[in-house]
Amino acid sequence: MNTDPTSPAQPFEIFLVAAPGLEPVLCAEASDRGFTNPTMVKGGVTVTGGWPEVWRANLELRGATRVLARIASFRALHLAQLDKRARRVPWAEILRADVPVRVEASCKASRIYHAGAAAQRIERAIAEELGAPIVKAAPKKTGKSADRDAPEDDTRAVQIKARIDDDLCTISVDSSGESLHKRGHKEAVNKAPMRETLAALFLRQCGYDGREPVPVVDPMCGSGTFVIEAAEIAAGLKPGRSRSFAFEQLATFDPARWQSLRGSTGTATPPAVRFYGSDRDAGAVAMSRANAERAGVGAWTDFAHHAISDLTPPEGPPGLVIVNPPYGARIGEGKSLIPLYHAMGQTLKTRFAGWRVGIITNEAALAKATELPFQEGGVSVSNGGIRVTLYQTGVLG
Ligand SMILES: C[S@@+](CC[C@H](N)C(=O)[O-])C[C@H]1O[C@@H](n2cnc3c(N)ncnc32)[C@H](O)[C@@H]1O
Numbered sequence: 072m073n074t075d076p077t078s079p080a081q082p083f084e085i086f087l088v089a090a091p092g093l094e095p096v097l098c099a100e101a102s103d104r105g106f107t108n109p110t111m112v113k114g115g116v117t118v119t120g121g122w123p124e125v126w127r128a129n130l131e132l133r134g135a136t137r138v139l140a141r142i143a144s145f146r147a148l149h150l151a152q153l154d155k156r157a158r159r160v161p162w163a164e165i166l167r168a169d170v171p172v173r174v175e176a177s178c179k180a181s182r183i184y185h186a187g188a189a190a191q192r193i194e195r196a197i198a199e200e201l202g203a204p205i206v207k208a209a210p211k212k213t214g215k216s217a218d219r220d221a222p223e224d225d226t227r228a229v230q231i232k233a234r235i236d237d238d239l240c241t242i243s244v245d246s247s248g249e250s251l252h253k254r255g256h257k258e259a260v261n262k263a264p265m266r267e268t269l270a271a272l273f274l275r276q277c278g279y280d281g282r283e284p285v286p287v288v289d290p291m292c293g294s295g296t297f298v299i300e301a302a303e304i305a306a307g308l309k310p311g312r313s314r315s316f317a318f319e320q321l322a323t324f325d326p327a328r329w330q331s332l333r334g335s336t337g338t339a340t341p342p343a344v345r346f347y348g349s350d351r352d353a354g355a356v357a358m359s360r361a362n363a364e365r366a367g368v369g370a371w372t373d374f375a376h377h378a379i380s381d382l383t384p385p386e387g388p389p390g391l392v393i394v395n396p397p398y399g400a401r402i403g404e405g406k407s408l409i410p411l412y413h414a415m416g417q418t419l420k421t422r423f424a425g426w427r428v429g430i431i432t433n434e435a436a437l438a439k440a441t442e443l444p445f446q447e448g449g450v451s452v453s454n455g456g457i458r459v460t461l462y463q464t465g466v467l468g
Pocket residue numbers: 261263264265266290291292293294295296297349350351352355377378379380395396397398411
């Protein structure tokens with residue numbers, strides 16, 4: 072693997088982290104956006120490129136949770152070898168001596184099995200070869216990752232991830248920083264917001280990629296995630312246009328080049344259709360409007376305060392209804408929600424002929440209660456610890 076990622080002649084591997092279960096959808100997005108050699112792997116998608124592609128992935132991809140630049144890969148059979156090889160990584164070309172660094176390590180099926188000791192060797196290599204301040208990672212609740220003794224943390228720190236798998240140590244830099252579902256517009260959120268990255272991938276899985284001018288309706292819009300994502304996609308707005316990224320803190324960052332990349336992609340094209348949200352909670356509706364305004368899509372979105380039983384299709388061509396209704400936190404708890412799902416299904420079946428429907432929920436019994444003609448094999452993903460599935464219909468008759 073290339074250890075000189077600043078050289079444009081030597082592209083390196085870029086790992087796009089996906090919510091497990093949605094890797095194929097992210098792979099399709101990466102391919103659509105022209106990334107080189109998108110390949111689906113467990114937990115994400117790999118593409119190849121240099122730092123400008125890393126920046127572009129953060130700026131443009133709606134479905135990636137974060138973007139890791141794989142800067143080095145070597146075999147390490149014991150800690151002394153790890154120590155030696157970690158010192159050969161050209162840290163000064165990648166990291167800055169004045170920016171704190173946090174190292175997280177994990178070990179799997181390897182002779183080096185102590186993640187804490189592995190992280191410590193890499194920290195020492197960075198501290199001694201580059202002189203960057205080291206910040207201890209906050210302890211993790213579960214897993215074998217390096218739980219450092221001190222809970223000290225620094226959110227400004229650049230994160231290095233070392234993964235030792237089958238004696239192969241792969242070192243990556245987290246180029247994103249805060250998770251990419253944080254687009255930088257949403258101040259107001261309700262109790263169970265859908266992550267923007269998941270919402271975008273569910274929209275794509277429903278065939279919505281902004282190419283066709285179809286309206287999108289979310290009749291239980293909460294904080295407005297689906298409606299805002301759909302409007303942004305239609306308007307050609309880049310998801311990362313308003314936020315900062317960890318790569319801005321790296322030695323490889325070129326502000327002028329980044330500005331030209333960002334500047335050329337931040338303008339909206341007014342969509343030919345509108346995007347609609349409604350909710351029976353007045354607070355959610357106000358929240359959605361405010362979030363849409365902040366995202367710059369207020370002019371193309373409409374939010375109304377009413378229950379789903381009062382939902383009627385907007386004027387104009389049919390499009391997509393996408394909704395994640397309330398679901399029971401535990402299996403079986405959803406029984407009380409069956410009447411709500413049934414009523415929703417009736418409303419959609421009787422009033423939305425010509426539309427397609429996508430429903431995200433955690434219990435097959437709830438989906439079944441809608442009596443909608445769902446296609447086989449919906450994608451499943453964990454949303455905040457709850458396994459949810461996208462149930463999709465074709466065009467309703
Ligand atoms: C899981 S949340 C949706 C979250 C939303 N996708 C987001 O990203 O913020 C479910 C929403 O359904 C709304 N809701 C529940 N019953 C409803 C009904 N009968 N009619 C309309 N909205 C309803 C709740 O007020 C809540 O905002």
